[in-house]
Amino acid sequence: MDSFEFNKIAGSVLGTLLFVMGLGVISDGLFSHPHMEKAGYALPGASEGHGAGAAEAAVHVEPLPALLAKADPKKGEAGAKVCTTCHTLEKGAAPKPTGPNLAGVVGRAMGSTDFGYSDGLKGHGGAWTYESLNAFLTNPKAFIAGTKMAYGGERDPAKRADIIAFLRSITENAPPLPAP
Template sequence: MDSFEFNKMAGAVLGTLLFVMGLGIFSDALFATHRPAKPGYDLPAAEEAKAGAPAAAATSEPLPVLLAKADAKKGENLIKACATCHTFDAGGSVKPTGPNLYGVVNRKIGSTGYGYSDSMKGHGGNWDYESLNKFITNPKGFVANTKMSYAGEKDPAKRADIIAYLRSLASSPAPLPNP
């Protein structure tokens, strides 16, 4: 083959290479595959399972369902974590560390003789089951700047047991919500 023929072939090969490379760059630009900093999905079930929480209770059971099968006796054990700061008996003394919690269900928020934080005093509303559940999950998430320095109980079933016990601290306990 003469050199002209060879140049033509070399040109064709080079051209093809360039084309393929160009295509690669072009398609990279078109279908940019940046990994998101956070995956666009989360798997709460898997995470809670890791934390050792009962998966069924941890994921989605609504509070009324959890309360219907809650155990106030277990709750009485669990509130030992609260008793360092709170008293639970009727007419119990107000510790300097926290308000008395007898009859707290449906009580006005921040309404005993205790020296509450301004954010608790100004919060408004009553301690219904939902607000107690939120507060015990994450006190600062429900009352920003509350001075209750308790990290929160993350297990929904345990929270329900605690709330069931709090509910029992009344001469006539409030009715349970309908599951």
């Protein structure tokens, strides 16, 4: 190829590079990434093995067993104040019209007390384990489609673990905590 043609090609390559760089600068400005420092992936099974610790520290997601091991039921009782708008917590207490009684809920079959549950909860099947409580209380509607529980969820994993520890404290013969 002659040098004129080479210049043309080099010029268009350079032009493309500049264009792409320009786009990057502009889009960085347009779309700031406020969540990037926290975002990441909570890898399944990240609690096993050694290198996982660093990955968890980096994304600030501790596995549920570790959170439950250091959870404080007293703090959870305070955190569960919001639940008492709709739920009774004392053993043997009648449910409110707004929610089932929660005494003994850990390990209990889902939707199994004398309450007018939603079809979604009744049809779910299974028991309330620490894991399913954690998922439900993170985002009730995401865990059980069509749930009647009009509560947005507790997004702070540590506060949620405190609440679950409190639910455990009002459950006789609660299942053992998952081993960290």
